[in-house]
Amino acid sequence: MASNPKEISNEDVAIELEAWLDAHWDSEKRCEKGKDKLDTKSWLTTLLEAGYAVPTWSSDWYGRDYNTKQARIIENILKSRNVIGRSQDRFNLGAVTVYRMGSPELKQELLPKMLTGAFSCLLYSEPNAGSDLAGVRTKAEYVPGKDGGEYVVTGQKIWTSNANEATYGMLIARTDWDVSKHSGITFFIFPMKQDGVDIRPINQITGESEFNEIFINEARIPARYIVGELNGGWKVLQTALAYERLIMGEGATERQGKDKSKVHPLVGLARRHEKLNDPVLRQKIAQAVAYRHLNALNMRRAKAEIIENGSSSLMSLGKLAMSRVQHGEARVAGEILGPAGLFDGEAFPDSADMNFDSAKSYMHSIGGGSDQIQRNIISERILGLPREMEVDRNMPFRDVKSG
Amino acid sequence: MASNPKEISNEDVAIELEAWLDAHWDSEKRCEKGKDKLDTKSWLTTLLEAGYAVPTWSSDWYGRDYNTKQARIIENILKSRNVIGRSQDRFNLGAVTVYRMGSPELKQELLPKMLTGAFSCLLYSEPNAGSDLAGVRTKAEYVPGKDGGEYVVTGQKIWTSNANEATYGMLIARTDWDVSKHSGITFFIFPMKQDGVDIRPINQITGESEFNEIFINEARIPARYIVGELNGGWKVLQTALAYERLIMGEGATERQGKDKSKVHPLVGLARRHEKLNDPVLRQKIAQAVAYRHLNALNMRRAKAEIIENGSSSLMSLGKLAMSRVQHGEARVAGEILGPAGLFDGEAFPDSADMNFDSAKSYMHSIGGGSDQIQRNIISERILGLPREMEVDRNMPFRDVKSG
Amino acid sequence: MTTISAEERIAMRDSFARLLEQRADEEALRKAIDTDAGYDPALWQEMADMGILSLLVDPEYGGIGGDAILLEMLMEEAGSRLLCSPFISTAVVASSLTGASTNDDMKSQILSKIVAGQLTIAIAMTGEKGLWTTAGVDVTARQNGDSWQLDGNASFVMHAETAGRILVIANVDNEIRAFLVAPDAPGVALSTLKTNDPTLRLSQITLSGAVGQLLEGVNGVAVDHAMNLARIALAGEQAGGVKRIFDITIDYLQTRYQFGRQIGSYQAMKHMAADMLVEVESATSAARHAAEAFAKGSDEAQTLVNLAGFACADAYRDVTAQAIQMHGGIAYTWEHPAHLYWRRARTGLWLFGSSDHHRDQYLTQLEAA
């Protein structure tokens, strides 16, 4: 399906794709050539079969064996033509996980679906296992039957985004309660569209509901939907999380390394509210802007180091630094607004933004590993300081205290 | 020697003392009546024999069995007449320790000396045992001999003030290396004036030398100078430290609860340097002053609670709060001074004070239990949060890691 | 000086605490928030019956003749429950201003209704800048024969939509005067201002030749006095609120486990908690000492009111902010109470004068000392 990357030049990669797109993709209508409107699934199948959805993957599995450089060339061309379904080897976390760690049978069964629109949500977090992911108490019990039997799952997951839209959930559940906490976890691809799955939106303090709680009551998973080994889920999860961090980290490095629009929003806000001459506020505004600026400079250095050495410890600082930036900017915005900050709603857009941002900052400082967890990671993995003691690491999970 | 406190009224306590003082003390010359100048030891002996040096102690041991209220009456009268040697039951830490925990023989031998001018320094801290007092490595080895034998001591102590003036040192040393760290420590009264004791001043970053390092090389202690049990020194130390905290805490409560002179030094400094109208500095000055003020108000509440209930958890907050006050005031002083803060010495008294205070603040935030230790204490003893795990608590001291 | 004893104060506080425990728990709070009025009128009536609404009213007019100390004590209780009510407007500011009036008929008539729980009064004082000082008054009044006509704007008016009367502070030839206005009188326009804090109800009031009844004898000094009482009340509320959210957080640290340990066993949490305790106790000390100095008419009273004005507000802001962080995800949900405390804390940063304003005033007081 694809040529060997060693045999094809970067120029030819581009030429070949441009030709293929000219034949298959209508950039203006944003659909397949010769059709009136986009049939997503049909188009994604066309793209997939051409090897352009996951160009870095093996040619045995929908890919073209391309290297990263070539994949970026493809990504840029597809992006410039507004092609949907691109770069799934970078961003389709469910598919990447199955591709990297699933059995050939599982890949055969799931990848075509996952790469043509059946996407996945994350079912890791639980109310009692926040930072402590290995503390999962959702249980999966084996029931024999045809096709290798199935698992019956009961438990509760939380902080899942896009749960209603997802076909699959990447689920960790406890399959052995008598071994240590990390040893009794299995990683499943969980079919979301079934009885026993109750999705409830979480009302957030921002007024949004980006996330859901998922109540799972005797839902079913075919036993063949295990990724990796039975009870080997912790290892699979670590790999899946590493992909996630990579994706999020790259995104963050790019976003944070990019300078914002010429005028920082706080400067605009202060100008609108005639506070740019207030000497006390000037100091606070400048410092708030500077923290964002400094992080952008750190991320620029990170990017340069990644290009140079393939990795950069600076990348790990971004999330923690951005917490301070976001809480700080919202706070200074409040000080610029003064008593008007008490107001909210459409009549007071600046106040509404400031109040929203003040609450939303917690999404950043708590979600995806709180500031405290980030400080642990930085001090342990970058600075090499001793790890936090885990008292429950080696006891049977039944005996682990939780709450 | 003294009347039973139940039988004597507070008025009579005062009358009796006033009469005694009229007979024995010359307030103008500040010496014993009928003498030309003060002979300290002789006067202290007179005061001691009258029971006025340690009025709350038992009448068997130089006291008058007075209650706290009565002792304060005595203290106030002695203070108003400038009498030296007063309130040693409150402030003479060495004597209090021997009185509370020494054997009758030890009391008999040491108390008369300790209460008449032979005072004590503290030999607890060691270079390798800062916050971790139980990590002492100064060793004391028993050598049989007359009068019950003696201990030969070798090791190094640090952060001892008034070492040159002290007759005795309150010393903790390791007498058993094969038991857990807290179980092999003995508390001694250590004779300072002997060979094998080398006292070297510590050069502090303030330019002062308040403290000393003490190098002890095969110095001797009579075995009868053990306070408490052999290898029971940890318990004795805890009691001695509790007295020390009480004395320091009461002092701090009084000092911090007292409003400073009408005009806060920072206000005066800003006025002198014509910065009182700078709006940025006004905010910083006000906040710095407020932190001191708030702590004073907390200490006033603490004092009221102590009078009401005998104790107050608020007292434990003072040390931590004062760290922020002292570092903060020095920093704001620096901002008031601006570039002139670069200068030092007699030609620039405000700068010299600011720079001295900036360095001296560490004495407060590190000495006598660092801010970090204070936060442990507050969170554990006041808030009841779980104690920090001590990995070395139960291992033989020989195996404890140190450095 | 008050005639109320220390024991009476404590008894009253305890009764109020019990009332709030029964009638103003989190469920009741969320119910009150969801009503248009923003408070529970039945609870208001019970507060009247208990004498809470008359705490600053002279016994001569049916009140209990309490002082700032009692006020602060009660507000700690109210604050710990995030009590929603027009209490500060009606029972503090309006009571105090009416009490300062020299028109005994009016005084007696209004106070008796406040005491009975039959009248709530909103305070229209500050213009759009939200200064809450007499310098920030934007309404002017002029005499027209026997009656007074009022013109101008007042903003940040609490619980105006449900108030029986609006007490308007206005300038008359550069003198401060107070007027009572009926909300439905001609020339009075109310518009609701949506707030971020759901426990807070604010409106803007536009007066265009509205007729007001002069509250004779009330001047700038009386207004300053009443606003200082309002600030002490707010400081007490903040001291109570910050204590409560702190206790909730410490409780969570003890009961929440991660990695097999209570999260309160992690040093990062412990040290944050220790620093927060300093803030909590400082807020309490500031509020109580301000109340005491004010009640005693001490020279330090204004200094301490300003100190409490920023120290309590800032402590509340910082501790609620940390409380959410320490709770983690659970406090990011609307159903958890932490954000309600956090919103109320942020409200306090601006109500009755900003922290920066109080800090500056505090320094001014110290300079004068």
Add this chain to the structure above:
Amino acid sequence: MTTISAEERIAMRDSFARLLEQRADEEALRKAIDTDAGYDPALWQEMADMGILSLLVDPEYGGIGGDAILLEMLMEEAGSRLLCSPFISTAVVASSLTGASTNDDMKSQILSKIVAGQLTIAIAMTGEKGLWTTAGVDVTARQNGDSWQLDGNASFVMHAETAGRILVIANVDNEIRAFLVAPDAPGVALSTLKTNDPTLRLSQITLSGAVGQLLEGVNGVAVDHAMNLARIALAGEQAGGVKRIFDITIDYLQTRYQFGRQIGSYQAMKHMAADMLVEVESATSAARHAAEAFAKGSDEAQTLVNLAGFACADAYRDVTAQAIQMHGGIAYTWEHPAHLYWRRARTGLWLFGSSDHHRDQYLTQLEAA
């Protein structure tokens, strides 16, 4: 634009680092501090021999023609060792200003001596307010026949007592000009100002009709340019210093045991360290990007110089302050190096403009963007 390559920069930095390792360790530092001069003239000569002193001098005048990027790199090394020397005065500001002169004879004469290590030059620029801007210049010059006479004060003059010449920035009819003055000339009075930072030597210079030699062609623009180079040098020094004290501290956390554990295993220490790392890396990023933008003549250069001006100074202050706290008692002794970094960090808060000034200027730059 410079002709120096990236490889040449790295090679030069590495040579300088080796030189400092051998000749400027803590023992050498303490020795230099104790001398009157405050630096080691022999090391100065070696720096000259290595080309360090001529890094900004055009190859035409015997220099190596380096740029701000190289300067910043070298200063990171100098900062990590707390190098004491008149480097910034002589090799940065004086070199840059002399290089801007249109008098080729003078230029060639002075630069050749700087390059050879035979001449150190002190910069007399700011008056007693310590602004280090052309607006802060307090000296005036007037022409008297062929010669120029200078009057006024300059303070905060670094290494003046040992300087061969003083480069005085002065006002001439509201224009900025530069003059060379001999320290022993009539009408020149130097007085030493005692400093808190023992690595710093400052003097005040009073000029009373002192004769100065005009450095033709040097104007306010050239002075601003030179001062920006000085700020980049200082930022680089701070980035190097803050990294070094941080590394010393992390090392101590790994090797110091309390309660049977490395103190670096305590979460309080770990979290402080993580926050400090953010500061350390931010300082490095700020210094390096400022140097790069300046070297490339980017539009952002002034913004980034101002950013580095406060970000590096504040990071250095905060990290050294924490470093002492984390070391505990040992760092309270004069013998431990922590306080030397701490003093130098505090010096940086004021030298070449305060953090608050740079913060305000940074915002002014952003407003204009």
